[in-house]
Amino acid sequence: MEFKFDPENPKYEYITERSHYDKVIKELENVNVVSVDTETTGFDPHTCSLLLFQISTPDKSYIIDTRALDLKTLPEIKDILEDQKKIKLLQNAKFDYKFIKKHTGIEMYNIYDTMLAEGVLTAGLSGKMSSLKTLTKDYLGLDMDKNIRKSFIGLKDINFSEEQLKYAAIDTFVLFPIFDAQIPKLRVRGVVDTAKTEFAVTKVIGEMELRGVYIDRGKWSNIIKNLKIRRDELTQEFYDEISGLYQYNSLDLFGNTAPPININSNVQLLELFNKRVGLNLPSTGDPILETVNHPIVKTLREYRKYEKLISAFGESLLDKINPVTKRIHPQFNQMGAATGRFSCNNPNLQQIPRNQPEAPFRECFNPAEGYKFVISDYSSMEMRILADLSGDEKFITAIKNGYDLHSYTAALMFGLEYTEDFKKKHPDLRQAAKAINFGLMYGMGPGRLAAQINVTPELGKEYMEKYFSSYPSVRDFLKKVASEAVRNGYSATPGGRKRWYKMPDKSDPDYKKLIGSIERQAKNHPIQGTNADAMKFALVSLYERLKREKIDAYILLSVHDEIVTECNADFAEEFKDILSEEMVKAAEVFVKKVPIASDPFVGDVWEH
């Protein structure tokens, strides 16, 4: 392949003086596409610093040493980065966005992110985001030495070697040919709009991560402390109950009897239950243990509740509090799920347990001083999307009328009259309908349904059929999505987001099973994916409105169908309606036949 740069000898200018900068900046002002990268002393913009800022054309890289030249004093750079027309090519733009914003105040606009573009092009095919090394190898056939990157970590006061500067230059050069190769692919596959959405979202997520969220350390520790007390009691209780079943109780270094087994080892628990207690369990998961009436099992189940909370949400979360901001800054991966949803880690705030009397974890998340939480979530969003996508008349009417959907479904299925107090009169029927309503969105079959609502397989099948005769268009829709996914190798949301499937070989012994799995994923994808599309639109339009109207509010978290913000306390009540309005407007772009509802509230704790 021909490149405009020489991979062995890239052309660059290393800029440490203002006069030099003044000379070269003019060359950038008339360029439509630049690539941008930074070299930093680490990964956290709050505790690490910027070393180099590279801005490049296809054949020349300008490497500004930000220790010698402060970008804050260079308005031309700000103009270029914030220019709405100039395209900025980056790999994993969110990372650079955060460092640039934090250390210079510049808010980069019009980003093209090669990593996100590739994510859009391969959603569903690979769980991981592509590194620049991988993209460079795949698109350009070049091998990149990424070891040099490590040489920047922790450095403050060094003179860069030629090797380091070449590395910094190459990183920006490869983005041009990758960009050129991705663009036609995005067009051919019809995912240009999805890519644009992702590019717009990335700066919003960058801002969100920079802001972080406050957590009350003392309150959190106190919850953990109390959970540990109860867990330790249960551990003791468990060992007391099983000690008689073990012949030899070994002693530890201090002569105390040591526990005969590790309570956390499922292998050892299974041995205990099946060889010593005389049960016959296939696994030690709660769905199995639930069915066993035995004191040891009861103690274990109780122990596990506490152990789970302590191990997964204990002190490890407090370790993530940033020393500078005193807040938690989780990472949001905007292409984290194959469906288009975000995933979240370090820590995963999307899985903090709902408040319970003994463990009110979400009460530990509080707004900054002088601010209020303003939180809103879409109500029954996925049901509304299913109603809209299928176009089912009765389903849509029920939502428009504000009926309790599970009750209404049950009434239809069992030929009863829908009334306001249906839930009270027929809780079991409503429960069955609810199980179907949710299960269907996951491609559930009659067998699983029967097991869940505790009826015979025959009855499960019958219920399923009753459901589909009540909402015939839902059946047609799900069938169509599944068969098209198998035929085309992808499924799509109305917004155009696609999820690809790796089609199994016909000779594969698991062929049918794999096809079945694709069909279920395909049934779910337009529903979950449309929710994700709406959420992403909402985040972008909300962010732009905050900017435009100079509202003193910040987006903190996004949890699938919920947005958590903090707003100046004086404006919180007004902002409540703005948040809700933006969420509804965003969803209405994709959902046309069914009304959208978003339920906002103002508060001092994260609870909904």
Place this chain on the structure above:
DNA sequence: AGAGGTGGTG
């Protein structure tokens, strides 16, 4: 290091 089991969220 990575897989498998378990369990938290939407």
Place this chain on the structure above:
DNA sequence: CATGCACCACCTCT
């Protein structure tokens, strides 16, 4: 034919 989607953290075991 087999039979519910999407994630991440922590644990044990190999």
